[in-house]
Amino acid sequence: MATSALPELTGDVVALTAAVCDIPSVSEDEARLADAIEAALTPLTHLEVLRDGDAVVARTSLGRDRRVVIAGHIDTVPIVSNVPTWREHALDGTEELWGRGTVDMKGGVAVALHLAAVLTEPRWDVTWVFYDHEEVASEANGLGRLVRNHPDWLAGDLAILGEPTAGGIEGGCNGTLRAEVSTAGRTAHSARAWRGVNAIHAAGEILQRLNTYTPRDVDVDGLVYREGMNAVGITGGIASNMIPDRCVVTVNYRFAPSLTPEDAVAHVRQLFDGFDVEVTDLAGGARPGLDDPLVQGFVTAVTGVTGGRPGPKYGWTDVARFAELGVPAVNFGPGDPMLAHADDEHCPVEQIRTCAQALHAWLA
Structure with a gap:
C-alpha cells in the first residue's frame, strides 16, 4: 500500500528513492507527492520552503557569494503494474531498484531531498526545486510556470537538473521542433481515380526527402550533438472508396543547441520547400556551458567520484529553461536514460548512492 509520508530524509537515499517512487505521481496527479515533499522539508530550519501549485521550492539564505539551483520533476508517465x-x-x-520513476527521475529527486536535509551549511547557497507536469505538454510544465510566476525563485549561477544520465554529466541539450508537412489533392470516387489527385501518394516525396536526409553531428563547446530529422506520424484518407485530398506527415527535428529556434524553422522549411509546413511545437536547446568556472568546478568534483567525461544530452530537457534565464545548466542523475518510460524501468542502487556522494562532495 502506497504511503503519503516520506521516511527520514537524512537516512538511506535508496530507501528514500523507493518511498518517493511508491507515492504515485503520474502527470496531473502530483499533489500527494508534492504534499509529502513539502511536509518533509518544512521542519528543516535551515530552509525556506515555498510552493506554487504542485511545485515545491526550498532554499538556503546563508549569504554565500554564489547560488546553485538543483531541480527535478516529480511526475512520471503512467504506471503499468510497476x-x-x-x-x-x-x-x-x-542490486537494482525496479519500478516506475526509478530512472525518470525520482532517483534524482530523492538525491536532492536527501542532500537538502543533510547539507545545513553548504559552501554555496542552494535552491532545491521539485516541480510538476514535466511529462506532458510544454505549456503545463511546472518549471515553466515558476519561470513565469516566480523567476526570482530560480535565480542562480548554475543549475543542475537531476535527469537520468547514468551518473555522468550531460551538458546542455538539443532543441526540438515538431511540424506538420502536408500535401493537397482533389477528392474523387476511387473507381474514377483519374478524376482526382491522391494527396497520400504525393506525400511520397516528403518521405523520400526524409529517407535521404543525413543528420548532422555538431560540435558545440567541445561536445558533439547528434541531430535527427524523422517522420513520427502520418495521417490521411477520408473513406475506403475515396481519393484523399489531404495528407499530413508529422516531422520531429532534434537540432543542435548552436542553432536558434528560428534557424531550425528555416532549415525545416528549406528541406520541405514546395510543401505546406506548419510548426506545431518548438523549444530551443541549451549550450553546455562547460567553460563557466563554476561548471568546471562541478565537473572536476563529480568526475573525481564517478569517473568519465561530460557528454551531450541528445534529448530536450528543462536545462533549456535555465539557459533562457541566463543560468548555465547541466544534467546529472542516476538511471540509464535508455530505460526512461520503459515498463522495465530500473536503476542500480549504487548509482543512486554515488550520485548523492558526488553532489555532496561538491556542495559540502
Whole structure:
C-alpha cells in the first residue's frame, strides 16, 4: 500500500528513492507527492520552503557569494503494474531498484531531498526545486510556470537538473521542433481515380526527402550533438472508396543547441520547400556551458567520484529553461536514460548512492 509520508530524509537515499517512487505521481496527479515533499522539508530550519501549485521550492539564505539551483520533476508517465518498487539482483550481482520513476527521475529527486536535509551549511547557497507536469505538454510544465510566476525563485549561477544520465554529466541539450508537412489533392470516387489527385501518394516525396536526409553531428563547446530529422506520424484518407485530398506527415527535428529556434524553422522549411509546413511545437536547446568556472568546478568534483567525461544530452530537457534565464545548466542523475518510460524501468542502487556522494562532495 502506497504511503503519503516520506521516511527520514537524512537516512538511506535508496530507501528514500523507493518511498518517493511508491507515492504515485503520474502527470496531473502530483499533489500527494508534492504534499509529502513539502511536509518533509518544512521542519528543516535551515530552509525556506515555498510552493506554487504542485511545485515545491526550498532554499538556503546563508549569504554565500554564489547560488546553485538543483531541480527535478516529480511526475512520471503512467504506471503499468510497476509500483510499488522492488529490488532485484542482476546477473553480475548488482542490486537494482525496479519500478516506475526509478530512472525518470525520482532517483534524482530523492538525491536532492536527501542532500537538502543533510547539507545545513553548504559552501554555496542552494535552491532545491521539485516541480510538476514535466511529462506532458510544454505549456503545463511546472518549471515553466515558476519561470513565469516566480523567476526570482530560480535565480542562480548554475543549475543542475537531476535527469537520468547514468551518473555522468550531460551538458546542455538539443532543441526540438515538431511540424506538420502536408500535401493537397482533389477528392474523387476511387473507381474514377483519374478524376482526382491522391494527396497520400504525393506525400511520397516528403518521405523520400526524409529517407535521404543525413543528420548532422555538431560540435558545440567541445561536445558533439547528434541531430535527427524523422517522420513520427502520418495521417490521411477520408473513406475506403475515396481519393484523399489531404495528407499530413508529422516531422520531429532534434537540432543542435548552436542553432536558434528560428534557424531550425528555416532549415525545416528549406528541406520541405514546395510543401505546406506548419510548426506545431518548438523549444530551443541549451549550450553546455562547460567553460563557466563554476561548471568546471562541478565537473572536476563529480568526475573525481564517478569517473568519465561530460557528454551531450541528445534529448530536450528543462536545462533549456535555465539557459533562457541566463543560468548555465547541466544534467546529472542516476538511471540509464535508455530505460526512461520503459515498463522495465530500473536503476542500480549504487548509482543512486554515488550520485548523492558526488553532489555532496561538491556542495559540502
